[in-house]
Amino acid sequence: MATAARTATRLDTAEHELRRAFLAEVEGIPGGRRISRCLQCGTCTGSCPVSYAMDLSPRELIARFRAGDVRSILASRTIWLCASCYACTVRCPAGIKVTDIVYALKRMALARGVRPARYPTFAVAESFVHQVETHGRNNEPRFMLGFFRRAGFRRALGVAPMALRLLLKGRIGLKASRIRAVADLRKIMRRAARMEVRVEHDLAGGTAPVGYGVVGARPPRPMPAAAARVPR
Amino acid sequence: MRYTYFPGCSLESTSRGYDRSLRAVFRLLGHELEELEDWNCCGSTAYMSVAETMALAVCARNLALAERQGEGRPLIAPCSACYSVLSKTDRFLREQPELKARVDEALAEARLAYHGTVTIRHPLDVLVNDVGLEAIAARATRSLAGLKVAPYYGCQIVRPERGFDDREAPVALDRLLGRLGATVVDYPMKVRCCGGMLMTTADAVGLELCYELLRCAAAAGAEVVATTCPLCHINLEAYQGAINRRFGAKLRLPVAFFTQLVGLALGAGEEELGLDRLLVPFAPALAEAAHV
Numbered sequence: 001m002a003t004a005a006r007t008a009t010r011l012d013t014a015e016h017e018l019r020r021a022f023l024a025e026v027e028g029i030p031g032g033r034r035i036s037r038c039l040q041c042g043t044c045t046g047s048c049p050v051s052y053a054m055d056l057s058p059r060e061l062i063a064r065f066r067a068g069d070v071r072s073i074l075a076s077r078t079i080w081l082c083a084s085c086y087a088c089t090v091r092c093p094a095g096i097k098v099t100d101i102v103y104a105l106k107r108m109a110l111a112r113g114v115r116p117a118r119y120p121t122f123a124v125a126e127s128f129v130h131q132v133e134t135h136g137r138n139n140e141p142r143f144m145l146g147f148f149r150r151a152g153f154r155r156a157l158g159v160a161p162m163a164l165r166l167l168l169k170g171r172i173g174l175k176a177s178r179i180r181a182v183a184d185l186r187k188i189m190r191r192a193a194r195m196e197v198r199v200e201h202d203l204a205g206g207t208a209p210v211g212y213g214v215v216g217a218r219p220p221r222p223m224p225a226a227a228a229r230v231p232r
Numbered sequence: 233m234r235y236t237y238f239p240g241c242s243l244e245s246t247s248r249g250y251d252r253s254l255r256a257v258f259r260l261l262g263h264e265l266e267e268l269e270d271w272n273c274c275g276s277t278a279y280m281s282v283a284e285t286m287a288l289a290v291c292a293r294n295l296a297l298a299e300r301q302g303e304g305r306p307l308i309a310p311c312s313a314c315y316s317v318l319s320k321t322d323r324f325l326r327e328q329p330e331l332k333a334r335v336d337e338a339l340a341e342a343r344l345a346y347h348g349t350v351t352i353r354h355p356l357d358v359l360v361n362d363v364g365l366e367a368i369a370a371r372a373t374r375s376l377a378g379l380k381v382a383p384y385y386g387c388q389i390v391r392p393e394r395g396f397d398d399r400e401a402p403v404a405l406d407r408l409l410g411r412l413g414a415t416v417v418d419y420p421m422k423v424r425c426c427g428g429m430l431m432t433t434a435d436a437v438g439l440e441l442c443y444e445l446l447r448c449a450a451a452a453g454a455e456v457v458a459t460t461c462p463l464c465h466i467n468l469e470a471y472q473g474a475i476n477r478r479f480g481a482k483l484r485l486p487v488a489f490f491t492q493l494v495g496l497a498l499g500a501g502e503e504e505l506g507l508d509r510l511l512v513p514f515a516p517a518l519a520e521a522a523h524v
Contacts, residue, residue, distance in 0.1 A: 028284055030327040049425045053437050081434060084277045085425035086391035090399045099392065106281040121281060121433050128278035132290065136272040138241040147432065158435065162470050166246060169509045173245035179270050184342035185293060192289035192338040 018070040025104035037094040044088035054078040080119035123150035136179030236302040237265040240311040242462035249506025253491040260498040274314040289338040291321040296344040312461035316388035357396035365411040373499035375521040376414035382454035386464040412497040419452035426467045458490040486514035
């Protein structure tokens with residue numbers, strides 16, 4: 001599957017960029033570097049309540065990264081099926097923060113415009129962010145409306161009877177509760193958004209295009225031009 | 233004792249019964265909940281999928297406000313997502329100085345600062361470990377005897393960090409309900425995920441997870457499932473019709489917030505606890521608690 005993404009020694013440009021971005025994300029997670037200790041035991045997959053529905057298992061997801069194929073991870077349904085239950089993270093014998101790594105992959109995919117119609121996590125995220133930016137809180141019925149607007153109102157059909165029953169029981173708050181300091185919250189968000197840029201590893205020089213080795217390692221020193229020209 | 237209280241968005245809407253019963257329970261036990269002023273949404277799991285620094289900064293505003301308002305008091309977060317996200321933010325900021333610096337800069341835009349002094353607590357933890365089972369039992373006026381309860385912890389109050397209970401086999405809720413007289417049924421799925429937001433984005437998967445959970449609890453003889461989280465509650469309760477249609481099942485299992493059960497034992501009324509708002513009715517006949 002990954003043949004287009006890499007040759008024996010080199011990653012293509014797109015895959016190279018994805019790998020850099022992924023490693024930068026991993027650096028931002030406390031204990032993120034432990035991904036290099038993965039022993040491919042499959043405890044994550046065995047612990048995951050939704051791995052049965054995934055195309056790439058959580059174990060395979062880490063194998064794909066190691067093999068230099070982040071592209072296929074971002075195209076998988078796996079990252080959208082993670083419900084963030086942390087069963088894998090708790091049981092991983094190598095202490096890998098699997099759930100946080102999947103969050104990082106979701107961020108990478110959303111930032112690159114991956115919006116699968118069948119798994120509209122993007123619609124959840126966008127609607128949610130809109131609610132918080134507007135009111136400072138998440139008004140559930142408005143959030144759901146925003147979700148359906150982005151993911152398709154066909155999805156609303158299945159939940160309409162249930163929503164009606166909740167409404168009759170007084171469990172749907174139609175009035176959006178709004179915080180006083182919405183302007184302050186927006187300032188915080190704008191400033192934080194400007195600081196999302198990460199310190200990225202320099203993987204230049206074609207060193208270690210695959211494998212775990214580069215995680216947490218110092219960037220390779222550029223080879224002196226003279227030495228590079230010495231034969232052998 | 234006085235606690236700062238972070239209700240979270242669901243408790244203003246679909247999970248009003250959780251808010252009402254929690255307030256009633258603390259009042260009846262002689263403890264005070266002081267709502268965090270002008271709290272904002274914790275960001276839930278959605279924000280972390282969008283932008284890390286922003287997710288942490290949005291959440292850190294609440295921690296900064298709690299630090300200023302609470303003066304060392306613990307912050308109580310009843311929703312598992314809020315509890316987990318607030319705890320995670322606090323931990324990330326302590327462990328990653330680089331992230332902390334960025335979040336500080338963002339908070340400074342609103343003349344706020346967070347110094348890492350807030351302890352985030354789940355009400356289950358507070359009731360069992362601060363108030364104590366004996367003190368709660370001493371105030372009980374009714375017994376839950378005869379009621380078969382399946383305690384359901386869900387994911388995020390016991391994972392990922394080792395918090396107030398075991399991550400694989402927690403017992404806090406078992407002990408609390410058992411002490412109030414309930415028969416706690418043993419079933420193997422008490423920390424299994426309900427699917428969370430998958431019910432919205434991938435309903436085939438969400439419905440199956442909840443079906444397995446409810447079926448397992450019902451097979452163990454449960455008459456009611458006790459939950460600790462608004463999202464678990466709505467997934468397990470409100471989708472039972474959809475589950476029955478999809479799997480040809482006949483489930484009709486009441487799902488209550490654990491605080492509603494504790495409230496009943498403490499003598500609070502059904503309306504006061506929001507039990508009248510459940511979709512699957514739950515009105516157990518309870519005896520006076522001379523023997524609790």
